[in-house]
Amino acid sequence: MMQKKLKGLSLQIIPYSEIEHLSIVERVKKLLDLILNNKIIILHGRLRPEEEARLIEDTMALVGHIKNFKGIELAVIEPDVYKANFFEKIKHGIAKSLIGNSVALTIIGPASVIKEIKRDPKRLELFLR
């Protein structure tokens, strides 16, 4: 795990392999623990939809119970598989089944640090408070 600090801003880069073996509860807990320490997480890979939903649920359960915690900002960027040709789709499918969805990048951080994440299909823009 790599950690970078820029004028009080803390980025934590997590390879997919670090959460791969964890259960849904453990994954979400690990991410929320980092977020509650004011860290912005860059996850190499993406959560499954049900894990994203669980992350939102657990986040909402914490809002109002932890001082200054207002929730999270979350965004995922990944290659546009729907527009890819047949062979690219197969290549993506094989890669996904072998190493998990590690071609995607997920950015998650506390809403008290990240003001907004603007996303269009090809890029993410992070606006900090």
Added chain:
Amino acid sequence: MFQTLKNLTNKFFMLLFGRKKNIKIGFYGPPNAGKTSLANRICKDWTGEEMGIVSRIPHETRHVQFKEKVEIKHKGKTLLFKLVDTPGIATKIDYEDFLKFGIRKSDAKKRAKEATQGVIESIQWLDDMDAVVVVLDATENPYSQVNITIIGNLVARKIPILIAANKIDLKKADVKKIEMAFPEYRVVGISAKDGTNMNEFYAALFEVAQKT
């Protein structure tokens, strides 16, 4: 397995009574997209009554609300729906955002607390839906993670989806952008406020209902 059993039950009802049993249709989306406005429009069109209160302040709907036995007719066919209007799903809720609308601090805090519970309630109700109308504000960027998470969860649960691109009465509305963001789904541009394009919406709703 559960979905297959549900489909068989629906088909059995169709054969037995000539129409489907109460199809549970959920209205999901981010806050202020117009979920309650659309549910109200449908209720008013077919029952003459409204379903819930709408407001320009986000998170007005903070509990799941229902309307049972809404009979909708389209091209000679009748379907019976149970409408389920859900609180908007968000990843952050800050009571200070409500203060800008002139709400007192204590009320804003109460609203924020209820809104967080509402988000949890919405997510927990996902499993109960037969089909879902994802209501998006056509004036907003559709690529928000909340939209993607909602649709991803519906796909994972094999729940049929219809996207309503709401607020097309506004100049900034861009239905094409929503169609480009979600090319695999049927997108219907509507205005729940003034009822524009509701006939096309009902036609699409019937198509989605057939998939349940």
